[in-house]
Amino acid sequence: LVKEKEYRKMRLHQEVFERPFLEATREYFRQEASRLLQECTISLYMEKVLQRRDEEDLRSRKFLHASSYSKVRSEFEKIMIADYLAAIHNQCPTMVEQNQYEDLRNAYELLKSIPGSLTVLVSLFKEHIKQEGLQTVTNLSGDRIFVQFVEGMFSFHSKYKEIIKTVFSNDQLFSSALDRACAEVVNHPLNTGQDSKSHPELLARYCDSILKKATKACGTSTKSTEVDDKLTQCITVFKYIDDKDVFQNFYSLLLATRLIHQRSRSMDAEEAMINRLKLACGFEFTNKLHQMLTDMSVSSDLNNKFNLLNKDRIELGLDFSINVLKTGAWPRQVCPTDFAVPQELEKSIQEFEDFYSLQFNGRKLTWLYHLSCGELKLKFKEKCYFITMGTFQMAMLLAFQKTDSLTCGELMEATKLNSDQFKKTVQSLVNAKLLAVTGDNVEVFPASTVISLNMDYSNKRTKFRINNSAKKEQTVQETEMTHSFVNVDRKHDLQATIVRIMKARKTLKHTDLIREVLSLTKDRFVPSVSMIKTNIEILIAKEYLERTSNSMAEYSYVA
Template sequence: MSLKPRRVDFNATWGAIKDTIKGVITLDHVARAVWNDRFSDVYSICVAHPEPMADRLYAETKQYLIDHVAKLLDKVQEDGEQYLVKNYFLYWSQYSVGSQYLHSLYLYLNQQHIKTQKLSDAEIIYGSSDSSGGEQMEIGELALDVWTRGMIVPLGSRLVKLLLEAIAQDRAQETLSIPIEAVRGTILSFVEVQGYRKKGQLQLYQVLFEEAFLDDSGEHFKRSAARLLQEKNVSLYMEKVKAKIEEELFRARRFLHHSSFPKVSHRCETHMVAEHLQFLYSECSNMVQQERRKDLSNMYDLLKSVQNAIVVLVDTVLDYIKTQGLAAIGNLQGENIHISFVENLLAVYKKYKELIKDVFKSDQNFMGALDKACSYVINHRPNQGRSPCRSPELLAKYCDTLLKKSSKGISETEVDEKLAESITIFKYIDDKDIFQKFYARMLAKRLIHQQTQSMDAEESMINRLKQACGYEFTSKLHRMFTDMSVSSDLNNKFNSFLKNDNIDLGINFGIYVLQAGAWPLGQAIVTPFALPQQLEKSVQKFEAFYHNRFNGRKLTWLHHLCQAELKLNHLKRTYVVTVQTFQMAILLLFENVDSLTCKDIKETLQLNNEQFYRHVVSLVDSKLLLADAEVSLDYQGMLQYYLWVFQELTPEVTLKLNMEYSNKRTKFRITAAVQKETPHEVEQTMNSVEEDRKMYLQAAIVRIMKSRKVLKHNLLIQEVYAQSKVSFAPSVQLIKKCIESLIDKQYIERTPHSSEEYSYVA
């Protein structure tokens, strides 16, 4: 055919097109040749000469569709209400497919004539200031619009009524008076007729059907809830409500558009859950306390979708975990209280973490409740907050027990697992600086007294602490390890020095040179002590060697932390005994004599009362020395009975070597008192923490004020708290004291115009 514009007899051409439209819209057979001819006719009319007749073709097509739908309306209604939905769906199924074919037939008109006049997508979505509202639709859209106006508008309310009755029959498990496919197809037709729209595609569906359906469903849910509530059993009620929600969602998938699914759930939850929360809450506490997992899971599933409804359940779980946690650590006694404390807490944590994972699907609300409960229990202060929290100290002791050589019957893998688990407790501790102090003191003792079971385990634990709190938290611990390796190298160099100069010390002598700032040993605990002559040469030679290499450094000897091995040759068998320095010094005094008075020993060694009595008692208790007064105390009783010891071990009491001493082991250790954590040391550690906190807070205040120059009181306290909470939770009172201290030191001052505002003094 020719594509050139030509004169067209519109009436004749339209007549041919009209006959073909009738076959297309009714899905009658249309021959391929006829289809091709009509396609050409549409083109010819659109490009007719001298004047294109596209608008006339559009108007005639529109009128034909209006007339056709009017006839279908009569056919749909002719069999009465009983067959109204069925007939509607039958003719809709035919018409909707036919309109798609018709759209294809009018392809040229749609693309070259109508589309050029249509508003852009942006104008449709966001509005257009000059839209006239009279634009033409593409033919497929036109057909659907005609169906909406000519069929759905007049029949809508009647169709909806019948559809709701059919859904009610389905709820009642009755046989539907309307085929299921007709019900679903009719409902979805309300969406499909507006599917061509850029926005508001669901408007007809929502206004005509969905609102009525949801209102009808709401009444049904209210009746169902009232009936179920009569049983007065929360567990059974929850199960049936869950089943009802599932049933309604299944029904929605059978009949409705997917956009309605959440609305159906919401309406069901509103009337069957949200309106009866007090009834559900009435059993909440019992369910939690009895750990009824199935019931709790059902309650969680029902409450999670109702706004703020889950808060009561979360709070109940929080309170219950708190109670269980406090009960687990409430009455711990004995020497192994630290082991019971940590392992009981971990058992509670694991149990309820697993419960939350299993029952509450690891919901963050409940994980948060677990965190709050654990934090509360671990940082709990007994006696209404008057007693200090012991968690940092006990956790440090627990780690110390695992890392010491004394931990028997447990493999390295188990030790590593337990240490990894202990970090769980550590993360909840507020006063991490207290833990750090205790851990550092215990680590120092393990390293100095060679009590570490595995250096790899020690480093692994420190790395875990670093991951939890940062490098600054563990910097001193790392420096302690560095000192040990440096000391080892220094010992090798000292031995080489002795060998090169042919110096014989007469004893094997090894030292640790430790940085005062890194080790929690302190200068205040250096005790007076007159060095035995057997050690004088060794000490002098090492000091000369060290000062020659490191000019300007000062060495302070911490004799109370040292130990030695002595060979006992005065007995029937030879024994090798490991003792502490002061114990060694006392025994060396008996090298040339068999007995000495307490007064002689004290004056010779220049020991203070505490150190003298502590170490004499340990030697007497081990039977290496005999006293003419009966003294037999273990370490645990020693500190409690100092007064008794002072009374019995008078200066005149004579101590003598036990020549009849015997032991099954030829190599053994006399328990060194320093390796035990005494109440005095615990108090000393806590005081040290208090001083460190003051310095930390003062430094933080100065840093903040230096950068801000001027700051109000409350804002300063907030910023200081935010910076320090990583290591500890300072009280407002302590921060205020530090502020006052800095004002006295003239680092900051109150501004002239306000006593509640501070300025930095440059």
């Protein structure tokens, strides 16, 4: 009885008051909207509409029954906003291009209440971000391209993230637009004039500049908090990169250099960065990187045991330290030339091999002399110098202990280096002015050319390092080799993925197979459809797959 009474009251309210009230309200809103558009710009119109909306909400709650709130609001949004969407949308490009943030905030507040009406604004916003981003990362120049790219990209991303927070209330539509725009910018091809470096390589080199000692190129502070902030920047950019396998290969190469030559800022920072990559891509992505850190820790323990064992047993005559690198985890595991170990090192090497065979029965050591280095003491004019150099350079200088000059043929015979490595090594020592070449041609070294010690050598510094003269050339070669290795790895990954899918599905149509391959490989790289097709054909030739009798566009797994 009570419910029926309440129902009758509501019917009376709706018929006697609400219906004519809403009709009068509609007419009022139409006249108000028309008047405002005639008197105001779109910017002022949006401001007035928001103000009127708040006033109407306040009046509705003060004078109307609760059931009428949403109806009045709905009429307001339909007449004052939905009926004039075209006018607001037409003004959106100007708001976005001229960074009219107050107008954008007002437009967002109005449009979000109308289903689907934000699409135009989101699309314009995304395209604007993309164009500004492309201006940020294209036409980079100078020696600090990697710094310009990463820090410019992060600054640009942070700017629009803050705009989305303050203007669009962290709306997911705009956040997704930012992500899509940044992904297009980061994966946009670089200009050919930029030293042929890809964006993943630039990011890897920026990480290297942060994580190694003496990072003057980036102006990185030694404070761990600042290092941590810059590593966070790296991960922000990394998440948008499609070719994560390219980044992985370059990062692995540069990490190996830092660890082997003891140039890492700290092992804690190295581990922190690898853990960030693990969170972003999973354990498999960072498995080899973790193994590299483990190898360095194990090598430290081995050195301590080896030195402790030989402390009272034998005198090696020098400080000897090794790093044992596990096959498969480290890049550059092949020595590029034969090499005759200097007599001064033979005893230490033999002692360590005997020690290692006792510790790990059955394991074989392959010495990577091209990655090794040492400190050599030289004395010129009663002044001593302590010079850190590569093993090849050290072997060449040690050949001059009993003579002041040798021919290139004699030096090559003593070191057993091939012609390419011999030329690079001699050139680096000539450039450092430790050796002198007889004759005018100091770039070509025939067997008869005489190389002699520079007995007039002088340097203000008594302790320094000699770099390889072909470092830049070596970097270019490493870049080319790394991209070559990536292409081979991708081929194997694609074939393994296709076989895994087909083994589970048995029969699959071509389009479905392409879609599943793209889904499974997207975390490491995004292969082209033509690349997937090529590897499908290879697997058909290898008789892993075959086309079904029903259709040429359908495959079956061959058990």
